Amino acid sequence: MIEIDGLTKRYGDKAAVDGLSFVVEPGVVTGFLGPNGAGKSTTMRLIAGLDRPTSGTVRVNGKHYSHAAAPMAELGILLDARSVHPGLSARNNLLALARTAGIGRRRVDEVIELAGLAEVAGTRAGGFSLGMGQRLGVAAALLGQPRTVVLDEPVNGLDPDGVRWIRLLLKSLADEGRTVFVSSHLMSEMAQTATRLVVLGRGRLISETSVEEFTSHATAAGVLVRTPETARLGQVLAASGVTVINDGTDVIRVSGATAEQIGAAAWQAHLPVYELTPAHASLEEAFMQVTRDSIEYHAGATR
Amino acid sequence: MSARAVQTPATVAGPVTQARVVRAEWTKLRALRSTWWCGLSAIVLIVGLGAAIAEGGAPYKVTAVNTAAAGISDSLLGLFVAQLVLGVVGVLAFSGEYGTGMIRATLAVVPSRLPVLWAKLIVLAALVLPVTLLCAVADFFTAAALESARGGSVLLLTEPGVLRTVVGSSLYLTVVVVIGLALGGLFRKTAAGLVVFTAVFFVVPIVVGALPHSIQGFAAYLPSNAGGALWGNPLTTGNQLSPWTGFAVLCGYAVVLIAAAAWRLRRHDA
Numbered sequence: 001m002i003e004i005d006g007l008t009k010r011y012g013d014k015a016a017v018d019g020l021s022f023v024v025e026p027g028v029v030t031g032f033l034g035p036n037g038a039g040k041s042t043t044m045r046l047i048a049g050l051d052r053p054t055s056g057t058v059r060v061n062g063k064h065y066s067h068a069a070a071p072m073a074e075l076g077i078l079l080d081a082r083s084v085h086p087g088l089s090a091r092n093n094l095l096a097l098a099r100t101a102g103i104g105r106r107r108v109d110e111v112i113e114l115a116g117l118a119e120v121a122g123t124r125a126g127g128f129s130l131g132m133g134q135r136l137g138v139a140a141a142l143l144g145q146p147r148t149v150v151l152d153e154p155v156n157g158l159d160p161d162g163v164r165w166i167r168l169l170l171k172s173l174a175d176e177g178r179t180v181f182v183s184s185h186l187m188s189e190m191a192q193t194a195t196r197l198v199v200l201g202r203g204r205l206i207s208e209t210s211v212e213e214f215t216s217h218a219t220a221a222g223v224l225v226r227t228p229e230t231a232r233l234g235q236v237l238a239a240s241g242v243t244v245i246n247d248g249t250d251v252i253r254v255s256g257a258t259a260e261q262i263g264a265a266a267w268q269a270h271l272p273v274y275e276l277t278p279a280h281a282s283l284e285e286a287f288m289q290v291t292r293d294s295i296e297y298h299a300g301a302t303r
Numbered sequence: 304m305s306a307r308a309v310q311t312p313a314t315v316a317g318p319v320t321q322a323r324v325v326r327a328e329w330t331k332l333r334a335l336r337s338t339w340w341c342g343l344s345a346i347v348l349i350v351g352l353g354a355a356i357a358e359g360g361a362p363y364k365v366t367a368v369n370t371a372a373a374g375i376s377d378s379l380l381g382l383f384v385a386q387l388v389l390g391v392v393g394v395l396a397f398s399g400e401y402g403t404g405m406i407r408a409t410l411a412v413v414p415s416r417l418p419v420l421w422a423k424l425i426v427l428a429a430l431v432l433p434v435t436l437l438c439a440v441a442d443f444f445t446a447a448a449l450e451s452a453r454g455g456s457v458l459l460l461t462e463p464g465v466l467r468t469v470v471g472s473s474l475y476l477t478v479v480v481v482i483g484l485a486l487g488g489l490f491r492k493t494a495a496g497l498v499v500f501t502a503v504f505f506v507v508p509i510v511v512g513a514l515p516h517s518i519q520g521f522a523a524y525l526p527s528n529a530g531g532a533l534w535g536n537p538l539t540t541g542n543q544l545s546p547w548t549g550f551a552v553l554c555g556y557a558v559v560l561i562a563a564a565a566w567r568l569r570r571h572d573a
Contacts, residue, residue, distance in 0.1 A: 069319070
């Protein structure tokens with residue numbers, strides 16, 4: 001379990017994380033979403049005690065992490081930036097971490113196998129591709145079989161096989177009763193893996209909810225209607241307090257009415273309808289909607 | 304939260320102890336190629352240069368002025384270069400982790416942080432002290448054998464100051480590596496640590512040597528001069544401290560710098 005309370009971290013004048021409070025429960029995968037620069041990585045560094053909060057507290061499994069007697073049993077973390085020694089082999093990188101908790105070579109070989117690194121375990125980590133470096137980082141996070149696992153963008157640089165591996169891994173860790181907290185900018189990935197969501201924008205909490213709720217709460221994207229009589233159907237629908245947007249030559253986007261209501265209205269008005277498509281708001285769209293105001297760097301907006 | 308009861312999952316990780324962190328640091332140091340290259344060059348510099356010095360020049364005759372200890376100090380002149388190599392080992396042991404990012408992994412598994420500094424200190428000192436002691440002893444026997452073969456005086460370990468010079472050179476290099484480590488932890492950047500180390504141990508003593516004698520009084524307290532008093536070769540000639548006072552001053556610098564590195568490690572974001 002991770003409990004974050006009133007967490008603020010300033011670098012100079014700029015608040016990377018600003019008054020953040022949320023709880024990550026064990027037993028489920030919790031996704032951590034937010035646009036670039038929202039403060040996800042900073043939050044994760046604060047959880048691991050690598051950075052000191054300006055104010056507020058972080059508790060990992062009920063304790064301040066820096067006071068943990070057996071840190072590797074409490075928390076395993078994969079950070080966004082590389083944190084391996086390029087001059088050491090994958091095995092020695094892991095062994096050096098394992099030694100601090102009295103973990104032996106057998107467990108090191110076990111996670112090497114688990115992460116699919118058996119063939120490169122003896123080669124220096126400096127020559128690793130992004131994907132292999134990522135696998136090594138995940139192996140390091142799992143080394144101590146920690147009660148809480150925090151992974152910053154674990155699928156970054158992984159091939160489809162690796163992405164699938166991460167997905168299954170996260171689920172099985174959660175099923176074992178561990179706390180699993182994963183950041184990603186890929187909403188579709190979160191939709192498939194996470195049960196709970198913490199959404200961050202400009203260092204502030206935007207939403208703490210379930211994936212289901214998050215998707216349904218976002219304003220419905222409406223219904224697309226293809227008809228040769230766009231103008232007349234528009235009038236019929238608008239009369240009943242519904243918003244109609246003319247999208248193209250023969251397509252209108254209707255919000256505020258279900259596909260059934262629109263179909264019935266068109267039938268009563270004797271207007272032909274060729275296509276009637278309810279557009280479900282995807283997690284991606286919901287996310288864009290919720291964070292629109294908080295995106296720090298709009299593409300092309302600067303300069 | 305899910306409705307089913309969540310039990311505490313299994314773990315293989317035990318508590319962090321100082322001994323375990325020492326073992327972890329030894330795992331890193333042993334596996335790095337740079338450690339072996341630096342160790343090898345230190346051996347060559349001390350023993351090899353010592354042999355070359357004894358072989359070159361006139362055979363050494365012990366007199367009231369040219370003591371046996373002074374002869375041995377001269378054969379240990381390779382220390383001036385070896386100390387740079389060991390300074391690099393010390394600085395890199397800390398700054399290397401910041402440069403590569405490994406420090407984040409290291410501190411994430413030892414969040415109380417200070418055991419990492421103590422472990423690095425213990426591992427480096429435990430490696431450098433015996434290796435340099437062996438080098439100095441080898442240097443002594445090589446130099447003594449070469450001198451007597453060339454018709455110089457017989458140099459014995461039992462003569463006044465000789466044992467102190469031999470052991471002292473090893474103690475000096477051990478404290479040097481500790482100071483390097485502290486600078487690496489303090490500056491976190493390899494380049495900055497090395498520049499400061501080289502300036503303090505090499506450049507400043509030489510520059511001070513060129514100053515008028517009236518304002519040179521502090522020269523004896525520079526780390527390499529204070530430490531040099533123990534093994535008989537301060538870089539700035541002239542006034543010098545007594546051997547053990549000098550060594551105590553050198554250790555004083557090491558303690559202050561290690562304390563500063565500890566403070567930085569504890570207080571600042573990784």
